[in-house]
Amino acid sequence: DAKTTQPNSMESNEEEPVHLPCNHSTISGTDYIHWYRQLPSQGPEYVIHGLTSNVNNRMASLAIAEDRKSSTLILHRATLRDAAVYYCILSRNSGYALNFGKGTSLLVTP
């Protein structure tokens, strides 16, 4: 499986935008880029995913580099409830198990 690299932790102020980076230089042409997040003592929650084009949904935006070797998850206005571990994962489709790395622990301060 192609691997991803994320910073261990990031910090943001409440109501400010947050850009969470992810490097995936060995991504294959069939790999989707998925983002999940996990709040303390909860199961992971789907955030967003994409293949080549940038994606937006009610939770976040996903910006994918033209060469697909990196991507950025954008939270437009961080809230305290967005404090979680964010995982960037490559997967061909939902029929494959997800390879969770260490993710990025996001701290949001008031």
Add this chain to the structure above:
Amino acid sequence: GAVVSQHPSWVICKSGTSVKIECRSLDFQATTMFWYRQFPKQSLMLMATSNEGSKATYEQGVEKDKFLINHASLTLSTLTVTSAHPEDSSFYICSASAAGATDTQYFGPGTRLTVL
């Protein structure tokens, strides 16, 4: 969105007993379910992949006779931890993939197992 439930949400048991954890897809049919476990301050580790009506595929290092997985229907998979020991204490999480879907998996809320 699609909902996956787990029961129980937490369980405390004595060493040597068996514990069953249920994972249900509430509003969709799940052809494939995955079981993960997560130790404190660590990431999720895949234990096994379960396809409806067939035997589960276990990851290397996971004892299939200790962690029994049954996926008898398209909405239910169970994980039984047999003869549990304190080192089996962990957060067990299931996820499900909808039949015919290619996009995302849906995760349960997790089950906290504590073995005394």
